[in-house]
Amino acid sequence: MIKEKCETESGIEVKEVYRPEDVADLDYGQDLGDPGKYPFTRGMYEHMYRGRTWQEYVLVGFGTTRDTNERLRYLREQLGQPMLNVILDMPSNYGLDSDHPMAQKEAGQVGIPLSSLEDMEQLCEGIPIEEVNLSFQTCPGDGHLLMLAQYIAVAQKRGIDLTRLRGSMGAPPTHRFFGYPSPQPLDLSYRVYIDSLEWCARNKLRLFYMNDAGHVFRENSITPVQEMTLVLQTAREISGALIARGLSIDDFASRFMSVLGIGMDFFEEVCKVRAGRRIWARIAKELGAQNPRTCAFNFVAHSCGSTMTYQQPLNNITRGTIHALASAFGGCQGISIATFDEPLCVPTKLASRVALDTLRIIEHETGIMDVIDPLAGSYYVEWLTDEMEKKIVAMMDEIEEMGGIARAAEKGWVQQMLDKEQWRRKEAIDKGEKIVVGVNKFRVPPDEEEKIELHQNPPESTERQVENVRRLRQRRDNGEVRQALDRLWQDTREGKNVMPAVIEAVKAYATTGEIWGVMREASGYSYDPFNMIESPFKFGYEGVAAR
Amino acid sequence: MEKDKRIRVLMAKIGLDGHDVGMKVLTRGLRDAGMEVVYLGLHQTPEMVANAAMQEDVDVIGISSHQPNHSLLIGDLMRLLKEKGLDNITVIAGGTIWEPHLSQLKEMGVAEVFLPGTPIESIAEYIRSHVRSRPN
Numbered sequence: 001m002i003k004e005k006c007e008t009e010s011g012i013e014v015k016e017v018y019r020p021e022d023v024a025d026l027d028y029g030q031d032l033g034d035p036g037k038y039p040f041t042r043g044m045y046e047h048m049y050r051g052r053t054w055q056e057y058v059l060v061g062f063g064t065t066r067d068t069n070e071r072l073r074y075l076r077e078q079l080g081q082p083m084l085n086v087i088l089d090m091p092s093n094y095g096l097d098s099d100h101p102m103a104q105k106e107a108g109q110v111g112i113p114l115s116s117l118e119d120m121e122q123l124c125e126g127i128p129i130e131e132v133n134l135s136f137q138t139c140p141g142d143g144h145l146l147m148l149a150q151y152i153a154v155a156q157k158r159g160i161d162l163t164r165l166r167g168s169m170g171a172p173p174t175h176r177f178f179g180y181p182s183p184q185p186l187d188l189s190y191r192v193y194i195d196s197l198e199w200c201a202r203n204k205l206r207l208f209y210m211n212d213a214g215h216v217f218r219e220n221s222i223t224p225v226q227e228m229t230l231v232l233q234t235a236r237e238i239s240g241a242l243i244a245r246g247l248s249i250d251d252f253a254s255r256f257m258s259v260l261g262i263g264m265d266f267f268e269e270v271c272k273v274r275a276g277r278r279i280w281a282r283i284a285k286e287l288g289a290q291n292p293r294t295c296a297f298n299f300v301a302h303s304c305g306s307t308m309t310y311q312q313p314l315n316n317i318t319r320g321t322i323h324a325l326a327s328a329f330g331g332c333q334g335i336s337i338a339t340f341d342e343p344l345c346v347p348t349k350l351a352s353r354v355a356l357d358t359l360r361i362i363e364h365e366t367g368i369m370d371v372i373d374p375l376a377g378s379y380y381v382e383w384l385t386d387e388m389e390k391k392i393v394a395m396m397d398e399i400e401e402m403g404g405i406a407r408a409a410e411k412g413w414v415q416q417m418l419d420k421e422q423w424r425r426k427e428a429i430d431k432g433e434k435i436v437v438g439v440n441k442f443r444v445p446p447d448e449e450e451k452i453e454l455h456q457n458p459p460e461s462t463e464r465q466v467e468n469v470r471r472l473r474q475r476r477d478n479g480e481v482r483q484a485l486d487r488l489w490q491d492t493r494e495g496k497n498v499m500p501a502v503i504e505a506v507k508a509y510a511t512t513g514e515i516w517g518v519m520r521e522a523s524g525y526s527y528d529p530f531n532m533i534e535s536p537f538k539f540g541y542e543g544v545a546a547r
Numbered sequence: 548m549e550k551d552k553r554i555r556v557l558m559a560k561i562g563l564d565g566h567d568v569g570m571k572v573l574t575r576g577l578r579d580a581g582m583e584v585v586y587l588g589l590h591q592t593p594e595m596v597a598n599a600a601m602q603e604d605v606d607v608i609g610i611s612s613h614q615p616n617h618s619l620l621i622g623d624l625m626r627l628l629k630e631k632g633l634d635n636i637t638v639i640a641g642g643t644i645w646e647p648h649l650s651q652l653k654e655m656g657v658a659e660v661f662l663p664g665t666p667i668e669s670i671a672e673y674i675r676s677h678v679r680s681r682p683n
Contacts, residue, residue: 090563102592105619106562179565181589221568306568310643310663343643343663345615419571426572430666439664454645457615530590 009265010225012387018379026382031278035331035372036296039281041274041385042373043331044296049369054327055300055334056359057135058352061087061111063461064468065123068112073126074349079356084167085336086123087111087137088147094182094529095142097513099466101532107465109457110346114143115469116511120150130160134167135208137259139216140180141193144170146512148196148209149502157507168208168257168300169196171216172234177409178220178418183529186406188519192498194241199499201242201252208257208298210238215302218261221422224272225388229395230405231258232279235297236396237404239287250291253284257298260332262323264307267384269323270375273299273330275389279396300334301327305342312438314450316340321358328368329375335359345455469511476509482537484508485518489539492522554678555605559587559596560612561620569641569663570611576667582674593623597631605636606678612642618651625655637677641665 006014015022026032033039036046045051058081060071068086075081089111091103097115098107107113114120127134129151136147148169155162173189176182182189200209214231222230235256242252260276262269280297289295303323308316320337327335337358339351347355363369375381402408409415428434435441484505491501498519505515517527517535527535558574560567567589574584585603587596600608608628610621621640628634640652641661649660658677661670 090565094563096563102563102590105616106564106614109614109616110564179567181565183590344645419575422568422572423575426576426667429664430668436664440666454647455615462616 008224008268008384009263010223010268010388010391012225012268012384012391014380014384018383020379022379022383023386026386031382031386032376038292038295040277040296042376044277044298044333048331048372049328049363050372053363053369054332054359055083055133056081056356056363057083057085057334057336058339058355059085059087059137059302059336059347060352061089061137062346062455063108063112063458064465065112065114065119066125067108067458067461069123069125069127071349072123075352076127076132079353081356082131083133083135083334084127085135085137088143089113091115092147092512093138093140093143093180095146095184095512095516096529097469097511098462099469100513100528100530102530104466105462107462109462113465114147114150114512115465116472116509117150117153117506118468118472118509120147120154124151124154129155129158130164132166135211136167136169137211137213138170139213140171140176140182141173141189142182142184142516145192145196145502146506146515148200149499149506153503153506156503163204163206165205165207168211168259171211171213172238174234174237174405174409175213175216177405177414178217178222178230180216184516185520185523185525188523188525190241190406192502192519194238194245195497195499197238197242197252198245198247199497200255201247205255208255210235210256212238212256212258214258215261215304218263218304219306220418221306221425222418223421224263224265224268225391226395226417226421227261228272228276228279228388229392229399231260232276232283232392233396233399233405235280236283236287236400243287249284249287249289250294253287253289253294254291254296254298257300257333259300259302261304261306262301262327262330262332263304264319264322266322266326267381268388269326270330271381271385271388273301273327273332274373274381274385275392277331278385279389279392299330299332301330301332302335303327303337305338308338308340308342309436309438310343311443312449313340313344313452315438316342317354317358320355321362324359324362325368328362329373331373341452341454344452346457348453348455350453472509473511480508481505481510481514485510485514485537488515489518489522489537492519554582554607554674555585555603556582556607556609556674557585557587557596557600557603557605558609558611559591559599560589561591561593561596561610561624562614562616563590564612564614565589566613566642567611570609573609573641573667573670577671577674580667580671582671593620593627596624597627597633600628600633600636601631607637607639607674610638610640612640612644615645617642617644617648618655621652621657622655625657629656637674639670639674641670
């Protein structure tokens with residue numbers, strides 16, 4: 001029996017075979033260009049992986065920052081891993097301290113707590129941060145501000161030239177609509193995010209200070225087409241906000257990057273990355289880019305944890321390998337694959353090593369990285385790249401017409417899209433229309449299923465972390481804290497860029513929750529987004545709105 | 548008369564975690580299966596869940612969990628329900644819950660734990676058979 005209808009994950013119907021007429025309009029110079037040349041479809045650099053191999057990351061973050069520091073040093077010193085990738089815990093993602101009533105059982109459970117500079121100092125202890133590439137994963141922008149300020153404070157205290165820092169920072173506030181319903185107000189969150197990027201651009205930082213994280217969208221059942229649409233639209237909106245601050249796009253856009261989510265539809269993932277680079281190149285030009293580097297978007301891959309299965313977890317090694325191959329063929333600059341224990345726990349040492357070795361096998365044993373963009377010219381790949389480009393551009397225009405992502409979310413457009421995709425995916429699996437090996441087919445009896453070692457957080461790490469923050473408040477110079485927070489309150493109220501005052505407050509060991517609380521009060525919100533704690537500083541606020 | 552009464556389910560997640568896809572599709576699925584679902588959603592405390600369960604007079608509480616501290620957060624809820632005399636409510640849990648935690652949760656009084664990939668129909672069927680047979 002011949003299968004009649006086949007669709008990609010984004011719902012693009014595909015033919016059985018593609019022929020020259022399907023790509024008759026393809027113009028090499030205009031649509032592809034050589035690697036490292038406009039419109040960068042074939043890759044952002046002339047020599048791609050021959051010049052510099054992709055950056056291999058494994059994701060870490062658990063317990064106190066001291067616990068995670070140990071793992072980072074194991075990865076760096078024992079496994080020779082120069083790229084470190086750290087994820088924040090939920091309280092820190094939302095600008096809350098570890099001892100907040102909502103946080104006391106979650107601090108350091110999945111990700112690291114960053115309640116104060118002390119946490120960041122412990123995280124970086126014994127790591128020469130000017131020599132490593134340290135990436136931080138946080139969403140949706142609220143964690144970004146303090147994490148960036150703390151990292152900068154550590155560098156300044158060590159006397160490191162800030163332009164030597166490498167790595168990446170957090171995702172924009174509008175990512176909150178996709179599984180990160182921040183308790184911080186969007187207007188404040190957006191303003192301070194833009195403040196931080198402006199500060200980085202004016203200080204000529206070389207960090208990737210905006211990670212326009214596509215995987216956040218993907219993990220909410222969003223399709224590859226929708227993901228790239230949201231990534232590029234976000235980048236366009238953030239660019240607009242920075243240009244409105246008097247910067248030129250050449251001042252900052254080369255410091256944008258996006259960690260994309262790479263799923264199981266192999267060819268669609270490859271084409272998504274190629275199409276994404278091509279579309280951005282054109283947008284950057286429209287926004288006034290003079291420097292070619294501004295037109296080359298830096299895409300990094302993270303394999304979708306949501307494609308990994310709880311059942312028969314060793315199969316996830318195969319899935320991760322397929323994600324990595326799609327990322328290589330798409331020309332991603334860096335990659336972290338989800339570890340095989342991803343659906344179960346924070347990665348164990350073994351799972352991290354297998355993930356890292358998978359990337360090394362591809363890099364060193366297969367020859368895949370010797371030839372740039374090897375799928376270019378394939379009738380199917382070029383057709384699908386074009387098709388995706390058309391759909392992405394059309395959806396970006398649709399969002400633009402609604403007034404941007406935040407407005408689209410307000411109108412319910414985002415929620416509708418999420419509801420539809422999430423239901424479609426679940427229904428297809430429940431009905432058996434979409435087979436997931438080990439979940440709805442090919443399932444082994446429970447007693448035959450592999451038992452894997454699970455990560456255990458160090459005993460009582462959450463309690464220890466909560467205690468650390470409480471003790472810090474007593475130990476620090478509270479006069480200095482008050483002075484720094486006075487300035488922060490003033491600057492926030494006067495509409496100044498908050499970054500200098502935030503860095504100063506961080507250096508005085510003001511906590512994440514305190515800094516957010518003061519900025520909230522200065523903007524007319526209550527001190528605590530959950531209204532569970534009173535302001536210890538009593539700046540007062542004129543507004544009434546909480547959350 | 549009693550048999551015409553629709554089953555009422557409360558759906559919530561305790562704590563700050565944002566993995567809400569499972570809870571959302573299950574809400575829709577149970578509504579399609581004829582139940583009334585009160586969707587409390589994300590960022591709840593055990594107190595908020597227990598209070599809502601009382602006010603909404605629900606038969607079932609569904610707790611979604613994707614953090615390794617399930618037993619801590621769900622344990623607090625179970626204690627509160629008992630204190631408020633609400634331990635006749637069937638509590639079910641779902642999410643990426645490890646096998647060693649399954650028995651812990653059941654000891655605390657969680658009626659059933661549904662792991663990732665469970666078809667919605669099986670959960671609906673479980674609720675129907677357990678809530679109906681429960682003495683009022």
